[in-house]
Amino acid sequence: MPNSSSYRLRDFGSYTAGGRIAEVTTGTPRRVNFTRTASLEVDPRGHFAIEHAYVQYFLPEARNAEPPVVLLHGGGMSGSCWDKTPDGRPGWLQMLLALGYEVHVVDNVERGRAGFAPGHWQGEPLLRSMEEAWTLFRIGPREGFTSRTPFEGQQFPAGQFDTFARWFVPRWLTTSGVQADALLAVLERTGPAIVICHSQGGEIAFDAHRRDPxxxxxxxxxxxxxxxxxxxxxxxxxxxxxxxxxLDADPAWIGRRAAWSALASGENVTFTEAPDIGTGNSHMLMCDRNAREILDLALTF
Known part of the structure; x- marks a missing residue:
């Protein structure tokens, strides 16, 4: 009997969305050793394709009648966070396909397979440390990092935290505008879609929504x-x-929770949190042990 994540694909592939061609007119050519036996002259001047999103799409054979789903990662992450959980369970991508949704997984500008272009954006790229992720993502207390001792009742698979850390990618802090541009380019291709966004991806999604709801x-x-x-x-x-x-582990989360709750006073906005989604959930909700239950709730409007 097929399990809850079984599906057959009618088609899958990838495409890029948005972006621009940037011309560089300054710099000096230099010779670079690409391998031990291949030395070539590299000219920093020229035309470069930048600021596009890379998107993988999946069309299940048993397609439902719902709009397509676009999965948008958070800061310092890429679309890989939706594939599987750190401990190897099916991720939201697989669950959505089993439910019959067409799914488009975004690696946004300067993340993952979208590639990045140093020199075209202000500032330097940052790579999140494991210590920062441990506390910021509310896996456990700061003093629990070395022994990988999580909060009591933690739903995140803390035993695979080191595997999770291999998903981190460099990020710029000045690309939000072009990331919103790229998301709108994705949605131009998909048509009106259900956008599932995480963390910094929420800022991108809401900025894009403001421009073209x-x-x-x-x-x-x-x-x-x-x-x-x-x-x-x-x-x-x-x-x-x-x-x-x-959420009481850090004042920043307390402030965000208040803002989320305030938004729910508006028409068509629902705010759901523990214990209604369960207890012990981390910032990485799609990776937690009750991720399937959270997805089912999320899709209920």
Whole structure:
């Protein structure tokens, strides 16, 4: 008997969305050793394709009648966070396909397979440390990092935290505008879609929604780190904001929770958190042990 994540694909592939051609007119050519036996002259001047998103799409054979789903990762992450959980369970990508959804998984500008272009954006790329992720993502207390001792009742598979850390990718802090551009380019291709966004991806999704709300069939925001100031912006778009547990671990999370709750006073916006989604959830809700239950709740408008 097939399990809850079984599916057959009618088609899958990839494409890029958005971006521009940038011309560089300064710099000096130099010779570079690409391998032990291959030395070539590299000219920093020229034309470069930048600021596009890389997207993988999946069309299940048993396609449902719902709008397509676009999965948008958070800061310092790529689309790989939706594939599987760190301990090897099916991720939201596989679950959605088993439910019959067409799914588009985004690696946004300067993340993952979208590639990055040093020198074209202000600032330097940052790579999140494991210590920062341990506390920021509310896996466990700071003093528990060395022994990998999580919060009591933690749903995140803390025993695979080191595997999870291999998903981290460098990020710039000045590319939000072009990331929103790229998301809108994705939605131009898919048509109105259910956008499931996580953390910093929430800021990108809400910024894009402000510019062109008609491209959004719905928004499911997992602990968005950016959000509208006015709930009226979302009045025409079914929106669900979902938060995990341990939000009192840091003042920043307390402030965000208050903002999420305030948005839920608006028409068409729902805010759901522990214990209604369960208890012990981390910031990485799609990786937690009750991820399937959270997804089922998220898709109920």
């Amino acid at each position: 008609a491209r959004f069939a719905a928004i499911i925001a997992l602990e968005p780190s950016g959000y509208p100031d006015d709930a009226a912006e979302l009045s025409a778009t079914p929106t669900r904001i979902i938060a995990g547990d341990y």
